[in-house]
Amino acid sequence: MTRENGSALIAVFVLIAIFGAAVALIVPNALRGLGVADLGNTETRIQRLARGSDEAYRHMGQFPSDLDNAERLGFVTKRDRIDPFGGGADLGYGPPGATTVTITSRGPDRLADTNDDISEAHDARNPGRARSRNRLRLWRARFYLSDYLSAPSMTAQDRKEIRERMRWIAIKMRWTYHSPRPVQNRLRRDVRKLRAELHALLAHHKVQKVPKKATGPKGLAQSLGLPDALAVDGLANTFSTDREVGFSSDGLDLKHGTRDDF
Numbered sequence: 298m299t300r301e302n303g304s305a306l307i308a309v310f311v312l313i314a315i316f317g318a319a320v321a322l323i324v325p326n327a328l329r330g331l332g333v334a335d336l337g338n339t340e341t342r343i344q345r346l347a348r349g350s351d352e353a354y355r356h357m358g359q360f361p362s363d364l365d366n367a368e369r370l371g372f373v374t375k376r377d378r379i380d381p382f383g384g385g386a387d388l389g390y391g392p393p394g395a396t397t398v399t400i401t402s403r404g405p406d407r408l409a410d411t412n413d414d415i416s417e418a419h420d421a422r423n424p425g426r427a428r429s430r431n432r433l434r435l436w437r438a439r440f441y442l443s444d445y446l447s448a449p450s451m452t453a454q455d456r457k458e459i460r461e462r463m464r465w466i467a468i469k470m471r472w473t474y475h476s477p478r479p480v481q482n483r484l485r486r487d488v489r490k491l492r493a494e495l496h497a498l499l500a501h502h503k504v505q506k507v508p509k510k511a512t513g514p515k516g517l518a519q520s521l522g523l524p525d526a527l528a529v530d531g532l533a534n535t536f537s538t539d540r541e542v543g544f545s546s547d548g549l550d551l552k553h554g555t556r557d558d559f
Contacts, residue, residue: 335381339402339415340435342377346388346400347419347431349373354421360393382407389416396421404438412460413441429530429546436536439521440543448502455498462495463543507543511536517544 346364349372353361361367364378364387380388382403389401389409397420404413415438417431440446446459466488473484508517511528517538518528528536530546537545 335405336415336435336438338381339438340431342379342381342388343400343402343415343417343431345377346373346390347417349377350398350400350419351421354396359395360398360421362391362393364388364390405442412464413438432527432530433536433544433546435527436521436523436544439523443521444505445507445543446504448504450502455502459495459498462491462498466491466495467545507538509538511538511544 346367349367350360353359353367353370353372361370361372364373367373367390368375368378378387378390380386380402382405384407386403389399391398397418399416399418401409401414401416403409404411404415406413415434417434419431441460446456451459469484469488469491473481473488476484508515508520510516512518512525512535516525516528517536518525530536534547537547539545
């Protein structure tokens, strides 16, 4: 092989390496953009189904048994029942209870029953609380796509471990509010351990810290590409930000750290 041929071959390898690196950077961001674009449609359709379910409840005293029945009775349209993340499939609906029904989207990963599913447990008796849960789930889906839970050095297993710790911190914090004192102490120790593990993971990957406020310049809403108008719960109270769980609503009693937070 001549020196010229060897130089040409090296140049080809360099170009292939550069192209591969560019694809690795561009494709995930492009896919992320597509997921974010569908979030607004998802919230709109969930809200329309919730309104249609409310209307049915007012007229019939119960929710429609399924989406086919809801459409046949004229409470929802064929378009409104389609999940933007479902590849043409319906949003999840049900099972309807006496006063509640759950409406679910597959979320940005387009898979059912995973951490980024977007759902609303709609309660005909308490639409404010239902709106809060729906808004929080919209935020969670956007949050999972953000740099607060992602870094180039992370593997899929790293992301799974981070989400699992966040989930269990939120769950055990809620259990604490409903448990007797001896159990509360154990749960608080569990939460402290989970916080430490989560902080270590995030620090190791140098993940961006969650802003201290939800709204305004450099707030969490702005950094997620959301308007401040969406940084409020169903009672028009601004969300609180949290390093471990991202954000939370103070609930119906308007007090942070009580048993009805979510």
